[in-house]
Amino acid sequence: MHRKLSDLKIRKIKLQQDGRTKKYTDGGRLYLLVNSKGKYWRYGYNFQKKQKSISFGVYPEISLMDARIAHQEARELLSRGIDPLAHRKMKQITGGVMDNNTFQAVGLEWFAMWKDDNSENHMQRTLVRLEKDIFPWIGSRPMIDIEPPEILMLLRRVESRGAFETAHRVKQLIGQVFRYAVATGRAQRDQTADLKGALKPYRKKHFPAITDPIEFGHLLRVIEEYRGSLVVRCAFKLSPLVMLRPNELAGAKWSEIDFNTATWTIPVKRMKAKKYIKEENATSHIVPLSKQAIVILREIELLTGRFEHVFTGARNRRKPMSSASVNMALKRLGYGETMKAHSFRTTASTLLNQMNYNPDAIERQLAHKDKDRVRAVYNRAEYVEERRDMLQHWADYLDSLREGADIIPFKKKA
Numbered sequence: 001m002h003r004k005l006s007d008l009k010i011r012k013i014k015l016q017q018d019g020r021t022k023k024y025t026d027g028g029r030l031y032l033l034v035n036s037k038g039k040y041w042r043y044g045y046n047f048q049k050k051q052k053s054i055s056f057g058v059y060p061e062i063s064l065m066d067a068r069i070a071h072q073e074a075r076e077l078l079s080r081g082i083d084p085l086a087h088r089k090m091k092q093i094t095g096g097v098m099d100n101n102t103f104q105a106v107g108l109e110w111f112a113m114w115k116d117d118n119s120e121n122h123m124q125r126t127l128v129r130l131e132k133d134i135f136p137w138i139g140s141r142p143m144i145d146i147e148p149p150e151i152l153m154l155l156r157r158v159e160s161r162g163a164f165e166t167a168h169r170v171k172q173l174i175g176q177v178f179r180y181a182v183a184t185g186r187a188q189r190d191q192t193a194d195l196k197g198a199l200k201p202y203r204k205k206h207f208p209a210i211t212d213p214i215e216f217g218h219l220l221r222v223i224e225e226y227r228g229s230l231v232v233r234c235a236f237k238l239s240p241l242v243m244l245r246p247n248e249l250a251g252a253k254w255s256e257i258d259f260n261t262a263t264w265t266i267p268v269k270r271m272k273a274k275k276y277i278k279e280e281n282a283t284s285h286i287v288p289l290s291k292q293a294i295v296i297l298r299e300i301e302l303l304t305g306r307f308e309h310v311f312t313g314a315r316n317r318r319k320p321m322s323s324a325s326v327n328m329a330l331k332r333l334g335y336g337e338t339m340k341a342h343s344f345r346t347t348a349s350t351l352l353n354q355m356n357y358n359p360d361a362i363e364r365q366l367a368h369k370d371k372d373r374v375r376a377v378y379n380r381a382e383y384v385e386e387r388r389d390m391l392q393h394w395a396d397y398l399d400s401l402r403e404g405a406d407i408i409p410f411k412k413k414a
Contacts, residue, residue: 003027007064013039030071032059041067043074047083054085101186103146103177104139110180120270121247121323126173133158133170143178143187148194155199164202171195208338209346216347217401222333224402232325234300235311239326239344241293241395243365246341248285250323252310257297262289262388271367285367288388290395348394361386 005026016022016035024032033040041056056062056070074084107130115123137154138146151174158167174192181187210216223236235249242249248270256265264287271285289297297310304312313319326341345366352362361383 003068005032005064010039010059010064015039026064026068026071028071028075030067041070043071043084045074045078045084047078052083052085054088101142101144101181102140103143104135106143106181106184106186107134107139107177109184110177113180114176116269120251129166129170129173133166134174143181146191148191151191152195152198155195159200164200167199168202171199207340207342207346209343209350210339211347211350213351213401216351217404219335219339220398220402221404222335226329226333228329228332229314230300230303231311231314231321232329234296235321236326236329238293238296239341240348240398241290241296241391242287243345243348243391244287245345246323246326249341250311250325251320253308254301254305254310255308257289257310259294259297262291262294263287264289286384286387287365288384288391290392292395292399293391352390352394357390358383358386361390365391 003026005024010024010032013024013032013034015038019036021033021035024034026032029044031042031044033042039059041059041062042053043056044051044053046052054074056067059067062070077084077087111127111130115126118126134154137157138150141150151171154174155167155171158170171192175190178187178190178192182189210219220240223240226233226236228236239246239249242264244266248266251270252264252266256267258265266285266287268283268285300310304310304317307317309318309320311321311325313321323341327336330336330339330341349362349366353359364383365387
């Protein structure tokens with residue numbers, strides 16, 4: 001690697017008094033970032049197709065030699081498939097001790113093993129719960145010393161802010177870490193087992209949904225007249241047609257769309273139910289695209305086709321739009337109490353079942369878990385074309401409702 005900087009050259013570099021920022025490269029994407037406040041060491045790198053950077057400190061506190069050593073260590077981590085920035089964060093959380101038996105160390109080890117089988121959003125929520133609700137209270141405690149009353153005190157803190165569902169999920173998370181510790185020989189039992197019934201019960205709220213055809217037709221007309229941004233407008237119009245969860249829709253990538261076969265193939269890693277799909281040996285969830293869905297995607301392609309994501313962020317085109325965008329649009333239109341983005345799945349499921357469509361095909365399109373493992377494998381292979389026919393008829397039916405018909409008989413093709 002050809003090095004371009006020297007201590008003499010760095011000392012001669014003057015700070016940018018005009019407020020601009022200037023880069024001085026040293027090789028291997030290590031560079032010195034100079035502005036009016038100082039000289040900062042940075043390393044730019046790519047990880048999992050994303051551009052990232054990590055700071056090594058300020059010159060002269062961090063010398064050229066120190067920066068090059070840190071740079072080499074980061075490159076070695078990358079060569080082993082480890083994100084240098086994530087590795088640093090993990091070391092900071094655990095105080096640099098990665099091989100001890102504290103809850104923090106074991107929890108992060110479990111998280112590193114567990115995260116690849118779960119969606120990005122679920123992974124982030126779990127990490128937040130670890131860092132905000134668990135680690136500050138029992139993170140430094142050895143696994144073998146933690147007792148049920150100590151865990152209950154932690155959970156009471158979560159309950160005290162009215163987050164009763166979160167308290168149950170935090171308890172489940174602690175239990176997962178304990179069971180991993182038992183499996184790896186660092187704990188003798190799951191201490192959360194003794195807390196059964198100790199938390200306040202909660203009722204899971206179901207999403208409100210419009211299932212009356214006349215009312216739903218009115219909503220479709222309102223959606224058609226929505227005047228938000230083109231990105232949100234297209235996502236809004238596509239939502240009733242594809243029966244996907246908001247996160248799955250918002251994270252759509254152009255690489256997943258095949259216009260030739262009118263098929264949207266979503267990788268397992270993007271699905272909320274991906275662990276169930278993996279149990280069935282599937283690598284993706286298939287969404288047959290109706291003619292109406294294709295028209296919407298062609299419209300948005302003119303704006304975002306050159307980017308990775310179909311529905312790009314409002315401020316950053318290289319990121320997907322927020323999964324809350326459709327919910328916000330519904331709220332602006334006065335449907336905040338009666339309809340959510342997730343509710344389009346409920347509406348489709350309810351009406352399609354009333355129309356006597358095959359319940360297994362509907363459940364497969366919703367990417368729900370089939371408790372019968374043998375039947376699940378059969379269903380996956382059997383219902384793709386049936387689902388394609390179902391979604392096309394569903395789109396045609398929605399067109400009829402949008403045009404103002406009252407109740408239109410929904411019939412399958414003979």
